[in-house]
Amino acid sequence: MFGFRTTGYNGYACKYSPFYDNKLAVATAANYGLVGNGRLYILSITNDGRIIQDAQFDTQDGLFDVSWSELHENQVLTCSGDGSISLFDITLHNFPIRRFEEHQREVFSVNWNMVDKSMFCSSSWDSTIKVWSPLREQSLTTLSSEKDMTVKADALMDNKAPLSTKPIMENTMNDCVYQATFSPHDPSLIVSVNSASRCQVWDMRSSSPLALNFISHAGMEALSCDFNKYRPSVIATSSVDKSIKIWDIRMIPDLQPAFLAQKSRVGPSPINKLIGHDFAVRKVQWSPHASDTLMSSSYDMTCKIWRDQTDESARFMSNMRMKHGEALINNFDMHREFVLGCDWSLWGRGFVASTGWDEMVYVWKAT
Numbered sequence: 001m002f003g004f005r006t007t008g009y010n011g012y013a014c015k016y017s018p019f020y021d022n023k024l025a026v027a028t029a030a031n032y033g034l035v036g037n038g039r040l041y042i043l044s045i046t047n048d049g050r051i052i053q054d055a056q057f058d059t060q061d062g063l064f065d066v067s068w069s070e071l072h073e074n075q076v077l078t079c080s081g082d083g084s085i086s087l088f089d090i091t092l093h094n095f096p097i098r099r100f101e102e103h104q105r106e107v108f109s110v111n112w113n114m115v116d117k118s119m120f121c122s123s124s125w126d127s128t129i130k131v132w133s134p135l136r137e138q139s140l141t142t143l144s145s146e147k148d149m150t151v152k153a154d155a156l157m158d159n160k161a162p163l164s165t166k167p168i169m170e171n172t173m174n175d176c177v178y179q180a181t182f183s184p185h186d187p188s189l190i191v192s193v194n195s196a197s198r199c200q201v202w203d204m205r206s207s208s209p210l211a212l213n214f215i216s217h218a219g220m221e222a223l224s225c226d227f228n229k230y231r232p233s234v235i236a237t238s239s240v241d242k243s244i245k246i247w248d249i250r251m252i253p254d255l256q257p258a259f260l261a262q263k264s265r266v267g268p269s270p271i272n273k274l275i276g277h278d279f280a281v282r283k284v285q286w287s288p289h290a291s292d293t294l295m296s297s298s299y300d301m302t303c304k305i306w307r308d309q310t311d312e313s314a315r316f317m318s319n320m321r322m323k324h325g326e327a328l329i330n331n332f333d334m335h336r337e338f339v340l341g342c343d344w345s346l347w348g349r350g351f352v353a354s355t356g357w358d359e360m361v362y363v364w365k366a367t
Helices: 153-157
Strands: 002-005 010-016 023-029 038-045 051-059 063-068 075-080 085-089 098-100 107-112 120-124 128-132 141-144 177-182 189-194 198-203 210-215 222-227 234-239 243-248 272-275 281-286 293-298 303-307 328-332 339-344 351-356 360-365
Touching: 002 038, 002 051, 010 351, 010 360, 023 063, 023 351, 023 360, 038 063, 038 075, 038 360, 075 107, 128 177, 128 189, 189 222, 198 222, 234 281, 243 281, 281 339, 293 339, 293 351, 303 351
Parallel strands: 010 063, 010 339, 063 107, 107 177, 177 222, 222 281
Antiparallel strands: 002 360, 010 023, 023 038, 038 051, 063 075, 075 085, 085 098, 107 120, 120 128, 120 177, 128 141, 177 189, 189 198, 198 210, 222 234, 234 243, 243 272, 281 293, 293 303, 303 328, 339 351, 351 360
């Protein structure tokens, strides 16, 4: 295990370079991302087991996510709390080479298309997903859906005393889109999750791009999603309900909420459900080396490695589908604060990186 301290800045995301086997980009924010500056770290892992800093870039607002360019080995994309997206060249100093400023609120995720490498997407708290080209400052397209007014988490708590008498200030204008990511198999498919517990699949080739829209976590906020790197129709989602769910999008009916009974708006059933975290699961990511392995990071200060033991021949038989107690294969508990970011190494099989609010970046062996 190797470690690096981002002194004064709390980690939000980390990403391995697709071009270099020893480079990491880490997005951080001062004061836990609530107020203050952000900083992008470019780190290298040396042959003698140390992590050294190659470069750093300071920003006016906290950074929430980072993604390496799939076109250029020295370019890194970041998104910020001021609604901007910045493209940095790590061989230059101080300033980004391009900024993209269309989002109206915090941008929470960026993801570069691994198939059509000429575009990337971003998701924001303004309820939109935007697709961009690095060659132009205006977005190529904007994806958005109407605010979901049907799902309420407290509807599942009938006849129970409220946890607080403080009035809830609900945002009636939009649903925060916490993450959007391209499919590694189809350059036109995007999966996203939002604060209304919705998992949405978008097809940019269609005149009506919202191809699938379902409730993924029974009304609780869905925080992260990812496509399986080997099974094109399989995705994973995570939520504040402390669970990770595995879905096959071919098996999900496209039911409209108007046709469902009020008490039945809890969504379809996943093909697998992984339970083991004590608090909300902030990030989930499939392994690039195996079709059945995924990693999660959580507010319980741990990273966990899971094996999805979905039985392809028994999808509808829950007692055969879920092998309880055998899914968790590794637990990393060296962090001392919320773990918000994690990523698999594309080069060293089984190596991963994680970062969190304890101002630490760790590189460790997952499998």
